[in-house]
Amino acid sequence: MGVGRTKGAVPPALRPVNFRIEENVTGNIQKNAGRHFGDSAFKWLTLAMALTVFVLIALIGCELWHGSRPAMQKFGWHFLVTNNWDPVNDVYGALPFIYGTLVSSLIALAIAVPISIATAVYLTELAPLWLRQPLTIFIELLAAVPSVILGLWGIFVMVPWLHNHLVPVLRSSLGFLPLFQGPNYGPCILAAGIILAIMIIPIITSVSREILRSVPGLQREAAYALGATRWEVTRIAVLSYAKKGIFGAVILGLGRALGETMAVTMVIGNIPQITSSLFAPASTQASVIANEFNEAAGTLYPAALFEIGLTLLGVTVLVNIFAQLLLKTFAGPGVKPQH
Amino acid sequence: MNMKKTILSILGGAALLAAQTNAAPINITGAGSTFDYPAFTKWFESYEKVDPDVQFNYQSIGSGGGIKNLTSQTVDFGASDAPMTDSAMAAAPGKILHIPVVAGGVAIIYNLPGDPKLKLDGDTLAGIYLGNITKWNDPKIAALNPGVSLPDLAIVTVHRSDGSGTSFIFTDYLSAVNPAWADSVGKGTMVKWPMGIGALAAKGSEGVAGQVKQVSGGIGYAELAYADQNKIPYADIKNAAGNFISPAPDSVSAALATAKIPDDFRFSMVNAPGDTAYPIAGASWVLVYQHQKKAESGQKLVAFLKWAVTDGQKLSPALDYAPLPNTVQQRELALLDTIKY
Numbered sequence: 123m124g125v126g127r128t129k130g131a132v133p134p135a136l137r138p139v140n141f142r143i144e145e146n147v148t149g150n151i152q153k154n155a156g157r158h159f160g161d162s163a164f165k166w167l168t169l170a171m172a173l174t175v176f177v178l179i180a181l182i183g184c185e186l187w188h189g190s191r192p193a194m195q196k197f198g199w200h201f202l203v204t205n206n207w208d209p210v211n212d213v214y215g216a217l218p219f220i221y222g223t224l225v226s227s228l229i230a231l232a233i234a235v236p237i238s239i240a241t242a243v244y245l246t247e248l249a250p251l252w253l254r255q256p257l258t259i260f261i262e263l264l265a266a267v268p269s270v271i272l273g274l275w276g277i278f279v280m281v282p283w284l285h286n287h288l289v290p291v292l293r294s295s296l297g298f299l300p301l302f303q304g305p306n307y308g309p310c311i312l313a314a315g316i317i318l319a320i321m322i323i324p325i326i327t328s329v330s331r332e333i334l335r336s337v338p339g340l341q342r343e344a345a346y347a348l349g350a351t352r353w354e355v356t357r358i359a360v361l362s363y364a365k366k367g368i369f370g371a372v373i374l375g376l377g378r379a380l381g382e383t384m385a386v387t388m389v390i391g392n393i394p395q396i397t398s399s400l401f402a403p404a405s406t407q408a409s410v411i412a413n414e415f416n417e418a419a420g421t422l423y424p425a426a427l428f429e430i431g432l433t434l435l436g437v438t439v440l441v442n443i444f445a446q447l448l449l450k451t452f453a454g455p456g457v458k459p460q461h
Numbered sequence: 462m463n464m465k466k467t468i469l470s471i472l473g474g475a476a477l478l479a480a481q482t483n484a485a486p487i488n489i490t491g492a493g494s495t496f497d498y499p500a501f502t503k504w505f506e507s508y509e510k511v512d513p514d515v516q517f518n519y520q521s522i523g524s525g526g527g528i529k530n531l532t533s534q535t536v537d538f539g540a541s542d543a544p545m546t547d548s549a550m551a552a553a554p555g556k557i558l559h560i561p562v563v564a565g566g567v568a569i570i571y572n573l574p575g576d577p578k579l580k581l582d583g584d585t586l587a588g589i590y591l592g593n594i595t596k597w598n599d600p601k602i603a604a605l606n607p608g609v610s611l612p613d614l615a616i617v618t619v620h621r622s623d624g625s626g627t628s629f630i631f632t633d634y635l636s637a638v639n640p641a642w643a644d645s646v647g648k649g650t651m652v653k654w655p656m657g658i659g660a661l662a663a664k665g666s667e668g669v670a671g672q673v674k675q676v677s678g679g680i681g682y683a684e685l686a687y688a689d690q691n692k693i694p695y696a697d698i699k700n701a702a703g704n705f706i707s708p709a710p711d712s713v714s715a716a717l718a719t720a721k722i723p724d725d726f727r728f729s730m731v732n733a734p735g736d737t738a739y740p741i742a743g744a745s746w747v748l749v750y751q752h753q754k755k756a757e758s759g760q761k762l763v764a765f766l767k768w769a770v771t772d773g774q775k776l777s778p779a780l781d782y783a784p785l786p787n788t789v790q791q792r793e794l795a796l797l798d799t800i801k802y
Contacts, residue, residue: 208653209624210646282675307617307659307676392622392662393654403661409622413664416523417624417650419549 186435189428192421201429207394214426218394222311222404226386227379229315234323235372242330247356265324273388276317281308281389289401304399309391311404317385322375329374333367334360370448377441381434383408407434487758492520493527493540496626497563497745499780504773508765515761524626531748537762539748542626543650544727556751559726560793561744562769563782564717566708567630568688568695571680572673577609582699583638589680590618591642592657597678615659619672619681622662624651630743631682634731686781700740701732712739713783722789756802763800
């Protein structure tokens with residue numbers, strides 16, 4: 123092998139890849155040194171594109187930070203825990219909006235999570251094969267409905283139904299809880315929770331479905347082999363295996379619910395207050411910005427709204443990062459990640 | 462070859478000549494209040510016949526946005542439902558003139574079974590919105606409406622969730638007639654509305670009107686145009702002279718005629734003293750710099766404004782605005798004459 127080798131000739135298998143490749147096996151392809159530059163330019167270009175998104179988010183954050191400086195200097199940390207929104211006297215506190223955002227999102231999760239997980243389980247485990255694709259398409263269609271359309275449906279259909287039928291039923295059956303006491307005039311935080319639930323069901327369902335599909339068949343087979351019933355297989359082998367992933371899907375849905383603006387503004391009543399009743403109107407961070415930013419004059423008023431936007435952006439970004447981490451590290455015991 | 466050159470040069474010369482004589486229309490941009498947007502749309506359309514060389518572009522982004530844009534000089538004129546504050550005027554790079562162009566009334570709309578015609582006054586309205594009067598059959602409301610059977614229904618107050626000139630006019634009126642309101646809440650395009658038990662807020666006058674229509678026992682305030690278009694009953698309000706007046710273009714004009722208007726036109730016309738004046742009314746102003754940087758477009762703008770406050774007023778009643786009375790028109794023309802280029 124070493125004898126008779128001409129000077130400079132290197133066996134093809136050992137040639138460094140970046141060098142000029144004069145001919146390959148077929149002898150047809152001729153590449154020249156210019157390709158090296160093209161490769162590297164392509165790499166940097168696509169990297170720049172990928173970084174653009176990151177830079178955009180960072181710029182938005184910077185702009186929000188800069189815009190909220192007057193309010194941050196005036197109110198400090200108390201801004202987040204003060205329950206007072208008074209544009210005439212220039213005193214601002216974001217607590218009622220944080221409360222509204224959190225409670226409406228929690229109600230949405232409470233309604234959407236059982237429905238979504240049950241739907242995902244049905245789609246992966248129990249549905250006949252011919253039904254799975256059409257049903258999936260319908261659920262994805264729900265995600266395609268624009269936010270404003272859902273809001274319109276909410277105002278004209280859902281809120282009157284809630285006021286005339288759901289609220290009296292809840293009041294008579296669960297009225298001993300302070301949550302279900304108090305007068306109701308239509309728009310309320312419960313209505314916002316219901317609309318948000320409708321909006322996050324598609325997300326949680328589709329991500330959960332992917333998670334459940336990626337549970338290895340071995341798990342199910344092992345459970346069957348041990349004599350488990352259908353439900354026990356689903357519960358023990360599938361759901362508890364996919365716990366982390368499903369939790370990630372839920373957090374992803376929460377991230378969507380936190381930032382939803384138009385549909386919520388139309389049905390929540392827009393009164394910045396903190397009450398124990400779910401039948402009372404409230405206001406969320408996104409809805410107060412949508413409502414008031416247009417006419418906010420002066421320096422402190424827009425700065426306070428910017429600060430609310432900054433807290434909303436911060437919380438939404440953190441929640442989404444948390445969800446992605448959960449989903450990414452979802453591997454389950456004994457299985458290598460399939461990257 | 463020579464022939465071709467000659468023809469080409471003649472054509473080129475003709476094109477140049479044509480370009481000189483067919484000047485592009487001058488573009489004038491404005492931004493601000495949504496309240497007078499319908500008026501502007503109608504005026505721009507009609508003004509095309511008066512002067513086809515100028516084109517207007519108006520963005521109804523809200524009074525605050527209009528003031529911001531005018532201060533940063535990104536638009537030629539602004540429009541606002543509330544006069545600029547002293548500090549806002551000091552922040553502008555030049556002196557800004559207030560030119561009132563429309564006046565409108567704010568109707569008090571309500572939803573009661575049977576649609577009775579109600580009479581209300583400032584103190585009762587303030588009591589309702591402060592949360593002191595909670596039921597429709599309260600003695601104070603009954604005293605103003607003898608003979609009307611008022612139901613034992615809770616009052617649900619609806620106010621604007623977005624900052625608005627309509628809210629400004631309404632809260633300005635309540636502050637003027639009720640000291641308790643002036644002390645605790647005050648006036649503004651966005652105020653801290655008292656948290657009554659039954660309080661709701663909606664976006665836009667159409668939102669308030671929609672909410673009132675849906676809630677039995679609801680009361681709200683909206684521009685007269687919305688109340689008329691949606692056929693919602695509204696109340697007669699007691700004015701400063703003691704008469705109960707219905708909102709309409711002529712009663713708003715009467716208010717404008719008797720309101721105290723200073724020379725800089727930054728005035729409030731709520732609770733005007735006239736006999737037939739409607740008390741909850743306000744004007745909307747066009748804001749322009751007294752010193753116009755661009756002479757040509759400045760002259761066109763001033764010519765348009767002079768037309769709008771005189772001939773344009775004939776189009777106002779059809780849009781449910783009150784036309785400016787003659788005395789006010791003359792004073793505004795005098796003010797427009799002070800603009801320098």
